[in-house]
Amino acid sequence: MPDNSATDIRINRFSTKDMDFDERLNALLEWEGVSDATIQRRVDDIIEAVRTRGDEALLEYTHRFDRLQATTMQELTLQPEVLRDAFERLPESQREALAAAADRIRAYHERQKPTSWQYTEDDGTVLGQRVTPLDRAGIYVPGGKAAYPSSVLMNAIPAHVAGVREIVMVVPTPDGVCNDLVLAAAYLAGIDQVYTLGGAQAIAALAYGTETVPRVDKIVGPGNIYVATAKKTVFGQVGIDMIAGPSEVLVVSDGGTEPDWLAMDLFSQAEHDEDAQAILVSWDPDHLQAVEASMKRLLPSMERASIIQESLRSRGALITCRDRDDALALINRIAPEHLELSVADPESMLSGVRHAGAIFMGRHTAEVLGDYCAGPNHVLPTSGTARFSSPLGVYDFQKRSSLIHCSPEGASALGKTAAELARGESLTAHARSAEYRIQRQ
Amino acid sequence: MPDNSATDIRINRFSTKDMDFDERLNALLEWEGVSDATIQRRVDDIIEAVRTRGDEALLEYTHRFDRLQATTMQELTLQPEVLRDAFERLPESQREALAAAADRIRAYHERQKPTSWQYTEDDGTVLGQRVTPLDRAGIYVPGGKAAYPSSVLMNAIPAHVAGVREIVMVVPTPDGVCNDLVLAAAYLAGIDQVYTLGGAQAIAALAYGTETVPRVDKIVGPGNIYVATAKKTVFGQVGIDMIAGPSEVLVVSDGGTEPDWLAMDLFSQAEHDEDAQAILVSWDPDHLQAVEASMKRLLPSMERASIIQESLRSRGALITCRDRDDALALINRIAPEHLELSVADPESMLSGVRHAGAIFMGRHTAEVLGDYCAGPNHVLPTSGTARFSSPLGVYDFQKRSSLIHCSPEGASALGKTAAELARGESLTAHARSAEYRIQRQ
Numbered sequence: 072m073p074d075n076s077a078t079d080i081r082i083n084r085f086s087t088k089d090m091d092f093d094e095r096l097n098a099l100l101e102w103e104g105v106s107d108a109t110i111q112r113r114v115d116d117i118i119e120a121v122r123t124r125g126d127e128a129l130l131e132y133t134h135r136f137d138r139l140q141a142t143t144m145q146e147l148t149l150q151p152e153v154l155r156d157a158f159e160r161l162p163e164s165q166r167e168a169l170a171a172a173a174d175r176i177r178a179y180h181e182r183q184k185p186t187s188w189q190y191t192e193d194d195g196t197v198l199g200q201r202v203t204p205l206d207r208a209g210i211y212v213p214g215g216k217a218a219y220p221s222s223v224l225m226n227a228i229p230a231h232v233a234g235v236r237e238i239v240m241v242v243p244t245p246d247g248v249c250n251d252l253v254l255a256a257a258y259l260a261g262i263d264q265v266y267t268l269g270g271a272q273a274i275a276a277l278a279y280g281t282e283t284v285p286r287v288d289k290i291v292g293p294g295n296i297y298v299a300t301a302k303k304t305v306f307g308q309v310g311i312d313m314i315a316g317p318s319e320v321l322v323v324s325d326g327g328t329e330p331d332w333l334a335m336d337l338f339s340q341a342e343h344d345e346d347a348q349a350i351l352v353s354w355d356p357d358h359l360q361a362v363e364a365s366m367k368r369l370l371p372s373m374e375r376a377s378i379i380q381e382s383l384r385s386r387g388a389l390i391t392c393r394d395r396d397d398a399l400a401l402i403n404r405i406a407p408e409h410l411e412l413s414v415a416d417p418e419s420m421l422s423g424v425r426h427a428g429a430i431f432m433g434r435h436t437a438e439v440l441g442d443y444c445a446g447p448n449h450v451l452p453t454s455g456t457a458r459f460s461s462p463l464g465v466y467d468f469q470k471r472s473s474l475i476h477c478s479p480e481g482a483s484a485l486g487k488t489a490a491e492l493a494r495g496e497s498l499t500a501h502a503r504s505a506e507y508r509i510q511r512q
Numbered sequence: 513m514p515d516n517s518a519t520d521i522r523i524n525r526f527s528t529k530d531m532d533f534d535e536r537l538n539a540l541l542e543w544e545g546v547s548d549a550t551i552q553r554r555v556d557d558i559i560e561a562v563r564t565r566g567d568e569a570l571l572e573y574t575h576r577f578d579r580l581q582a583t584t585m586q587e588l589t590l591q592p593e594v595l596r597d598a599f600e601r602l603p604e605s606q607r608e609a610l611a612a613a614a615d616r617i618r619a620y621h622e623r624q625k626p627t628s629w630q631y632t633e634d635d636g637t638v639l640g641q642r643v644t645p646l647d648r649a650g651i652y653v654p655g656g657k658a659a660y661p662s663s664v665l666m667n668a669i670p671a672h673v674a675g676v677r678e679i680v681m682v683v684p685t686p687d688g689v690c691n692d693l694v695l696a697a698a699y700l701a702g703i704d705q706v707y708t709l710g711g712a713q714a715i716a717a718l719a720y721g722t723e724t725v726p727r728v729d730k731i732v733g734p735g736n737i738y739v740a741t742a743k744k745t746v747f748g749q750v751g752i753d754m755i756a757g758p759s760e761v762l763v764v765s766d767g768g769t770e771p772d773w774l775a776m777d778l779f780s781q782a783e784h785d786e787d788a789q790a791i792l793v794s795w796d797p798d799h800l801q802a803v804e805a806s807m808k809r810l811l812p813s814m815e816r817a818s819i820i821q822e823s824l825r826s827r828g829a830l831i832t833c834r835d836r837d838d839a840l841a842l843i844n845r846i847a848p849e850h851l852e853l854s855v856a857d858p859e860s861m862l863s864g865v866r867h868a869g870a871i872f873m874g875r876h877t878a879e880v881l882g883d884y885c886a887g888p889n890h891v892l893p894t895s896g897t898a899r900f901s902s903p904l905g906v907y908d909f910q911k912r913s914s915l916i917h918c919s920p921e922g923a924s925a926l927g928k929t930a931a932e933l934a935r936g937e938s939l940t941a942h943a944r945s946a947e948y949r950i951q952r953q
Contacts, residue, residue: 164932165932165933165936167932168928168929168932168933168936169933171929172929172933179639182629182631182641183641185626188623190623196886197873198620198886198887198888200623200624200888201862201871203866203867205899205900206866206867206899219937220933220936220937221933221937252936252937288899288900289900303744303747303748306744306747307744307754307755307895307897309900310897310900310901313748314748329948331948332945332948332949335941335944335945335948336945338941338944338945339939339941339942339944339945341941342939342940342941342942343939373940373941374938374940375939375940375941379941417917421642421915424913425644425647426644426647426911426913427913428913428914429913429914429915429916430642430913430914430915430916431916431917432638432915432916432917433917433918435918435919435920435922435923435949436916436917436918436923437923437927437945437946437948437949438945439930439934439942439943439945439946440916440918440923440926440927440930440946440949441914441916442930442934442942443926443929443930443933443934443942443946444926444929444930444933445637445639445916445918445926446639446916447639447641447914447915447916448914451914452911456748456751457911457913458646458647458729458911459646459729459730459750459751459911460751460911461911461912461913462912462913462914464912466907470867470893470898470899470900470901470902471902471903471905472865472867472868472869472870472871472898472902472903473869473870473871473882473888473889473892473903474862474870474871474873474888475870475871475872475873475877475881475882475886475887475888476858476872476873476874476877477874477876477877477881477886478876479876481876482876482877482878482881485881485884485885485886486878486881487609488609488612488613488884488885489878489880489881489883489884489885491605491606491608491609492606492609492610492613492661492662492884492885493880493883493884495606495609495661495693496660496661496662496693497815498780498783498784498816499783499814499815499816500776500779500780500782500783500814500816500820501780501783501880501883501884502880503776503779503780504773504776504777504779504780504878504879504880505878505880505881505884507770507772507773507776507878508773508876508878508881
């Protein structure tokens, strides 16, 4: 039902011509998800307790934080039939939509699979690169209101496609409340084990293992500040995915897209939470005016109107730019998580885009299609990290090993170079190890 | 010249049949490069100072830690001709060896370049993945005795091959001492800018930028505990490579390799530093005996004998295993940085190897060939992190963006699935954004 408490839109209006544009844009984009020293200390304590006391510590924390009275880990373990039952209990339309999404996500990620390769040099030396899956992956799924079944699919399916042997999911169930859609998604995605654990204690269990929870090789999935801090802390002991900030979209419109469509695209980003960021850029000021009018008209009908209102007020913006090139400069400055090119010929802009997590091309490609079912992953680099990182993918659940197989001739030739360089670095054992393999003429 | 202070080898002898083998192996492998709270606090202070005071803070710290009296950043900047001169000053044999290594490293990494791809579905919807290079990479090169020109090549060449626009190197020069080989390698590898900065202050400068040092998108390269702590702290603001632990090798021998060769292979690992780890495994106990005898005989002739002696005593081992399968289990348990398969038919073992940074196959392929010039990268996952991470590669200097371009028909079909799932997650704006794109029948 509509949320009538929010009745008007206030959104920042910038122009790239403004004298103080850079400053204002920087302030708008600023985001630091740093945890303070108190949180770090609490997280360190929890990790240490789980490392040293295992299951016992997990039961204690789950009692304290999620108010579960479990006395054995078995009570915090969801059996496979619980997942299957949850799937079968869903209304048919939801079951079908979830299965359709899973199929498309699987099909896209199948294309991502890299192949091992090798080549042989003239002297018989073989060099190559071998790709192998992780043994075991851990997936953190938040509980409560931010429990998204689509995230379960997006995190687990690439692991499956990568060939990971065992996928372990943790999901907190505060006060024992389970989300059927989340469990159904776990069933569809082929999760092997589920524990109803959350917070830093769940991360510690996955990183170090306990009597019950197996140690994994990599932990992925979003979580609150305790989860993010714990992931950052155990990084090195296990692999982790990126620490995600609030979700964001940058929409570029040439003025030809229905203002109502764009208003709803911005709302769909803003409704996530108050920190979510929705920005629309256009070189057509009248069009920006029309979108703002649509937003004002549509807001009162929205169920999450007050979240939308606050998100747009504090972190949203309508930006007037000079032209396409100016828009491109802005895209590359922001390096957005989601980029909508809502223009007549998105291909012509694409070559100028250097940094973006996912690129939604054309007026029909709403970001929301990618959130659920287009196929590509919805776990994307946020807060400008698309400058250096990628969507979650099959590659996150695999690793590479270099192969070197020298023929006697190859080892002899390479040995001379290696010995020369080793002596330059004063590493004599290195040099002599290479020299043993040099053939006498 | 030989280091005569070290005259005998003491190395751990284990058998996989020992009752307490697991325990002893775990103790041997244990390594935690964690920095304590004091180091973290100092690093936090340095980062904060560089963020807020820029060049001024860099000059202060460089004075304090490296004893350089520079009053302008220009004095901490190495001009391109300085690098070229260093290269030209080298003896011809070193110049040629360095160039040969650079050529082979480049050739191997060229094969690693991934390609963008896309495919079109029946309804005209296009999905794909676009690969683009980072704009700017930062390379940390340690100063002093651990300054390795080979590391400069191994870190910079993949960035170059990836298409990175600008490569910035930092290298501390305590008391103004520069290493000609390092500068020559920087010249060969096509580094764009070099600053004589080190420690946490250099990492902070690369992560946030100062008036002089440009902000980079990713920082790679090894360093001491301050550098490692600083890298971990700025992770998220910029990308980083793995935090490296001590270097290690696991050699598997079938008993057919010259004992002297294997002894020197172990020495070449052990001579790095006292924490380096060299382990030899064989199912032939007499062979292990013979290798130990070679080590005893060869040790007194080694220049870094006392480092070798200490490394072997505290972290080395000769392990007797039952057979090949037992050796494979050990390999996958250890997930070594370097794996030497010094056996007659290494191919037959390869399929059983699940985790290793680089695999050196056959008796002639000494690890040292890979350290310098075989072609594959020598920056490899240490301390068991080969379970989930990969050699440094071209892929570390690129990122992917997902492409989604829905046809009107595709957007209509996907819109129905997306709207169903969005309503299941109570995200109504998401649902309505999708529904606008559903075509009326």
